[in-house]
Amino acid sequence: MVTLKNTGMAIAAAALLAVTTLAAPLPAKAHGSGGAVAAGVIGGLAAGALIGAAAAQPYYYGPAYYGPGPYYYGPHCWWQSERFWDGWGWRVRRVRVCQ
Secondary structure, X not given: XXXXXXXXXXXXXXXXXXXXXXXXXXXXXXXXXXXHHHHHHHHHHHHHHHHHHHHOOOOOOOOOOOOOOXXXXXXXXXXXXXXXXXXXXXXXXXXXXXX
């Protein structure tokens, strides 16, 4: 099953492969080529940002609710262990106790 995350990772990998293919190293020159270095750094940062954004998962915190807590009406009940004699020996069972 293809998910959006897998598709995004595939697109990012293809983009990275295309950028690295186009930015093949050239022979060094004696005169200043600071623009080429800057372009390579910027291209690398852009490729890293694309891959990082594709790999990141968004967080879902659910809807915000700031009202008062829920109100419960009716008896307050809980479960409690109780010992009883069954004719052969003492046993323990859990019973529901309500006020």
